[in-house]
Amino acid sequence: MLGPSPPADRKANPEPVLTESDCRSRDFYNRRARIYDLHLLVASLLQGVWEPAERRKFVSELKLVPGQRVLEVAVGTGSNFTRIAKGVGPKGRIIGLDISSEMLQRCKRKFRRLRRKADLIEADATQLAVAANTFDVVLHFGGIKNFGNEKKALDEMIRVAKCGGRIIISEKCVRPDKPHSLRDRLLLRHDPLLAHQPPLGLIPSTVKDLTLSWFWRDTAYRISFTKP
Numbered sequence: 001m002l003g004p005s006p007p008a009d010r011k012a013n014p015e016p017v018l019t020e021s022d023c024r025s026r027d028f029y030n031r032r033a034r035i036y037d038l039h040l041l042v043a044s045l046l047q048g049v050w051e052p053a054e055r056r057k058f059v060s061e062l063k064l065v066p067g068q069r070v071l072e073v074a075v076g077t078g079s080n081f082t083r084i085a086k087g088v089g090p091k092g093r094i095i096g097l098d099i100s101s102e103m104l105q106r107c108k109r110k111f112r113r114l115r116r117k118a119d120l121i122e123a124d125a126t127q128l129a130v131a132a133n134t135f136d137v138v139l140h141f142g143g144i145k146n147f148g149n150e151k152k153a154l155d156e157m158i159r160v161a162k163c164g165g166r167i168i169i170s171e172k173c174v175r176p177d178k179p180h181s182l183r184d185r186l187l188l189r190h191d192p193l194l195a196h197q198p199p200l201g202l203i204p205s206t207v208k209d210l211t212l213s214w215f216w217r218d219t220a221y222r223i224s225f226t227k228p
C-alpha cells in the first residue's frame with residue numbers, strides 16, 4: 001500500500017498553498033500542454049538533439065526492475081512515463097505528479113493508448129501527499145528551476161523514497177564547466193534560465209553514491225543519489 005496518498009487522478013487534498021511562481025508555471029503549462037510534445041521535439045532538433053533517443057537512454061540508466069514502485073515528479077505529458085511503465089512491468093507501480101491538470105490529461109491519454117492505467121496526482125512538488133519511504137525510484141526531469149521552493153521539493157523527493165531508494169533529478173541547463181559554443185550562447189540568450197546550476201548544494205551530505213552527469217548534448221544535467 002502507498003499509505004495516505006490521494007486516489008489516482010484526483011487533486012491532492014487539502015488544496016495546496018502555491019507560491020506565485022508555481023501559479024505562473026501551472027497556468028503556463030495548462031496553456032502549453034496542447035503543443036508541449038511537438039514544441040519540445042522541434043526545439044530539441046534545432047539543438048541537434050533527437051529527443052526520443054535521449055529519453056530512451058535516460059530511462060535505461062534508471063536500471064528499473066520489474067515490480068518496483070516509481071514516482072515521477074512533474075511528470076508533464078508522460079514522455080518518460082510510458083518507458084518507465086515498461087521497465088517496471090505490470091506488477092510495478094508508477095505514480096505521476098504534476099501541478100498542471102492539462103499536462104496530466106495528456107499523460108492520461110498516452111497511457112490509455114498503452115492500455116495501462118496511470119496513477120496521476122495533481123499536486124505541487126513541495127507538498128507530496130504520499131507516505132514517507134514509499135518508492136524504489138523517485139525521478140524528476142525538467143521543471144525544478146521554476147519551482148517556487150527548490151529545496152523543499154528536493155526534501156520531499158527524498159522523504160518519499162525508500163531507504164536505499166534512488167533519486168534522480170534532471171533539468172535543462174547549459175553545462176557551465178565547458179567553454180560555451182555559439183549554440184550555447186544563443187540558447188542562453190533565448191532562455192536566461194538555462195544558466196541555472198545543478199542544485200548540488202541543496203542535497204544533504206548524508207546521501208550516498210552522488211553523481212552528476214550531462215546529456216541532451218550537454219544542455220541537461222542528471223543528479224543521481226541513494227537515500228541512506
Ligand SMILES: C[S@@+](CC[C@H](N)C(=O)[O-])C[C@H]1O[C@@H](n2cnc3c(N)ncnc32)[C@H](O)[C@@H]1O
Nearest residue numbers: 025029074075076098099100124125141142143
Ligand atoms: C519542462 S516540463 C517537464 C515535463 C516532463 N517531466 C518531461 O520530461 O517532459 C515541466 C513540468 O513541471 C510541472 N511543474 C511546474 N511547477 C511544478 C510544481 N511546483 N509542482 C509540480 N509540477 C510542476 C509543469 O506543469 C510541467 O508539466
